[in-house]
Amino acid sequence: MPCRAHLGEVTARADDFHEFGCNILVVTQARPDVLAGFLAHFPQPVPVVGDPERVAYHAFGLERTSWWTFFRPGVIWRYLKHMFTGQRVRKPYAGEDVRQLGGDFLLNRAGEVIYSYRDPDPTRRPPVAELLRAASGR
Amino acid sequence: MTLTIPLLLPTGETVPLSSFLTSDTLLLVFLRHLA
Numbered sequence: 001m002p003c004r005a006h007l008g009e010v011t012a013r014a015d016d017f018h019e020f021g022c023n024i025l026v027v028t029q030a031r032p033d034v035l036a037g038f039l040a041h042f043p044q045p046v047p048v049v050g051d052p053e054r055v056a057y058h059a060f061g062l063e064r065t066s067w068w069t070f071f072r073p074g075v076i077w078r079y080l081k082h083m084f085t086g087q088r089v090r091k092p093y094a095g096e097d098v099r100q101l102g103g104d105f106l107l108n109r110a111g112e113v114i115y116s117y118r119d120p121d122p123t124r125r126p127p128v129a130e131l132l133r134a135a136s137g138r
Numbered sequence: 139m140t141l142t143i144p145l146l147l148p149t150g151e152t153v154p155l156s157s158f159l160t161s162d163t164l165l166l167v168f169l170r171h172l173a
Contacts, residue, residue, distance in 0.1 A: 021161050022164065023160065023161040024164075025167070032149065035146075049146055049153075056143045056166075062168055093173060102170040105168075
């Protein structure tokens with residue numbers, strides 16, 4: 001699932017995460033000026049920060065995939081499925097490396113990682129229900 | 139070490155990851171890109 005769709009799914013359930021005492025922070029590769037422009041057009045209900053040097057991406061073990069990944073049948077199929085549902089595949093913003101994979105992590109107050117999901121390819125993200133289950137501690 | 143990772147606000151200000159850890163847990167969503 002492309003990133004903007006995952007962002008929408010997670011932020012739509014922000015209240016449910018808050019009920020479990022869980023805040024959300026979105027990390028992007030965007031430079032501050034790019035991020036400010038994006039947020040002016042697409043305000044988000046949760047904080048969004050930039051990591052243009054990808055320090056946090058590296059610290060959390062998020063890898064950069066190869067170009068070949070985009071030609072895997074499963075990846076092409078998921079992009080097509082996404083487009084068939086009326087969603088657009090948009091051009092990346094300035095400075096973004098499309099080969100950088102994302103992921104989702106849950107930290108406790110001590111900063112320990114208690115849940116982790118590293119995207120295996122550009123089209124896969126964890127279901128929000130799985131993230132909520134992790135946040136609920138069940 | 140993770141908690142000291144510097145992150146940039148849209149204003150250009152740099153803040154550590156720890157400044158967002160104000161609840162029991164914090165869900166970090168790393169995007170591949172904004173598009």
